[in-house]
Amino acid sequence: MSDQTIIRFEQVTKQYDDQTTVLAEVSFEIEKGKFYTLLGPSGCGKTTILRLIAGFIEPSKGQIYFNGKVINRIPPNERQVNTVFQDYALFPHLNVFENVAFGLRIKKLKNTAVTAKVKEALRFVNLEGYETRNISEMSGGQRQRVAIARAIVNEPEVILLDEPLSALDLKLRTEMQYELRELQRRLGITFIFVTHDQEEALAMSDEIFVLNQGKIEQSGTPNDIYDEPINRFVADFIGESNIVAGRMKQDFEVEFAGRTFECVDQGLNPNEPVEIVIRPEDLEITKSEQGKLQVRVDSQLFRGVHYEISCYDEAGNEWLVHSTKKATVGEQIGLYFDPEAIHVMRLGETEEEFDKRLDAYSEGQDEN
Numbered sequence: 001m002s003d004q005t006i007i008r009f010e011q012v013t014k015q016y017d018d019q020t021t022v023l024a025e026v027s028f029e030i031e032k033g034k035f036y037t038l039l040g041p042s043g044c045g046k047t048t049i050l051r052l053i054a055g056f057i058e059p060s061k062g063q064i065y066f067n068g069k070v071i072n073r074i075p076p077n078e079r080q081v082n083t084v085f086q087d088y089a090l091f092p093h094l095n096v097f098e099n100v101a102f103g104l105r106i107k108k109l110k111n112t113a114v115t116a117k118v119k120e121a122l123r124f125v126n127l128e129g130y131e132t133r134n135i136s137e138m139s140g141g142q143r144q145r146v147a148i149a150r151a152i153v154n155e156p157e158v159i160l161l162d163e164p165l166s167a168l169d170l171k172l173r174t175e176m177q178y179e180l181r182e183l184q185r186r187l188g189i190t191f192i193f194v195t196h197d198q199e200e201a202l203a204m205s206d207e208i209f210v211l212n213q214g215k216i217e218q219s220g221t222p223n224d225i226y227d228e229p230i231n232r233f234v235a236d237f238i239g240e241s242n243i244v245a246g247r248m249k250q251d252f253e254v255e256f257a258g259r260t261f262e263c264v265d266q267g268l269n270p271n272e273p274v275e276i277v278i279r280p281e282d283l284e285i286t287k288s289e290q291g292k293l294q295v296r297v298d299s300q301l302f303r304g305v306h307y308e309i310s311c312y313d314e315a316g317n318e319w320l321v322h323s324t325k326k327a328t329v330g331e332q333i334g335l336y337f338d339p340e341a342i343h344v345m346r347l348g349e350t351e352e353e354f355d356k357r358l359d360a361y362s363e364g365q366d367e368n
């Protein structure tokens with residue numbers, strides 16, 4: 001545990017009705033001052049983790065630590081944590097100022113202190129001058145900022161955000177992603193953000209936890225997770241991927257689509273069955289004879305920045321390509337890729353085993 005750790009889950013299990021396990025022995029650490037994202041499909045347990053941190057529910061097993069102390073049974077109002085809910089949960093009958101001031105009034109702060117703190121919080125979210133507006137007169141994005149101001153005014157050590165952008169249209173959502181990220185940097189406090197949108201997670205986070213059925217499948221920086229997905233679930237969930245069955249031949253050599261290719265992976269057993277991931281943007285279109293793979297173009301869509309081209313190789317594998325070059329449906333073309341673009345996944349590998357293999361690989365690289 002680093003001295004930067006603020007929250008630690010140790011083998012936390014959450015069951016409802018003593019039967020439904022929604023979190024199964026989940027362990028992780030959250031450090032001070034970083035932007036974390038819990039990412040996963042609906043029902044995987046993201047909100048459950050937030051509610052456990054906030055103290056709205058208690059774990060069935062395991063320990064939750066906050067600054068080194070077990071907080072399993074500490075009530076929400078005694079935790080240094082504030083939540084921004086999906087629907088913002090603002091009070092419609094109070095104006096902007098009173099919505100933000102609410103928590104401070106409960107703490108019975110003096111009026112002058114309340115005014116100073118609320119003004120400061122509103123300044124942070126660019127809502128100076130909106131104090132006397134009714135909530136009903138505020139747009140979706142502005143309500144969002146009021147909800148954030150209400151959370152930061154209490155000066156918590158951690159802010160939990162449960163899909164706060166899901167109600168906004170695409171343009172506003174992108175703007176708010178940028179704003180939230182900036183705000184987190186300026187405040188320097190820990191944000192734990194929940195989303196099921198992988199692009200949002202990749203754009204905003206220092207660290208992402210990918211969840212599936214009550215378990216963390218993988219944790220890491222956006223680059224780690226995008227470039228080195230540990231299994232098919234993560235590879236599928238994070239961006240579009242080509243995933244085909246293959247077989248390791250020896251270190252730095254893998255076989256798929258009926259051919260042998262140079263790769264950068266090592267430490268796997270010869271003949272071991274594996275899955276190969278190649279991102280669509282890592283495939284380049286060439287003349288048929290210059291490609292490492294020969295494919296036939298099946299369909300093509302123009303996506304504004306690139307063409308999305310679907311092709312099939314002779315072994316029947318589909319390959320999705322993102323290319324600025326146009327192809328012709330029915331045409332025989334080549335696909336070129338670097339050895340580094342081939343990511344080899346061992347079947348059923350755990351995150352720990354994967355990390356060990358990657359460390360061994362990096363050490364091997366350093367020696368070269």
Ligand SMILES: Nc1ncnc2c1ncn2[C@@H]1O[C@H](COP(=O)(O)OP(=O)(O)OP(=O)(O)O)[C@@H](O)[C@H]1O
Pocket residue numbers: 016020022040041042043044045046047048049196
């Ligand atoms: N009070 C409860 N009683 C029984 N089951 C519950 C309760 N609250 C949540 N669950 C179940 O726990 C599982 C995880 O729910 P959770 O809300 O954490 O998922 P989520 O990943 O946040 O999903 P979403 O993205 O849809 O909000 C779901 O299967 C849900 O039905």
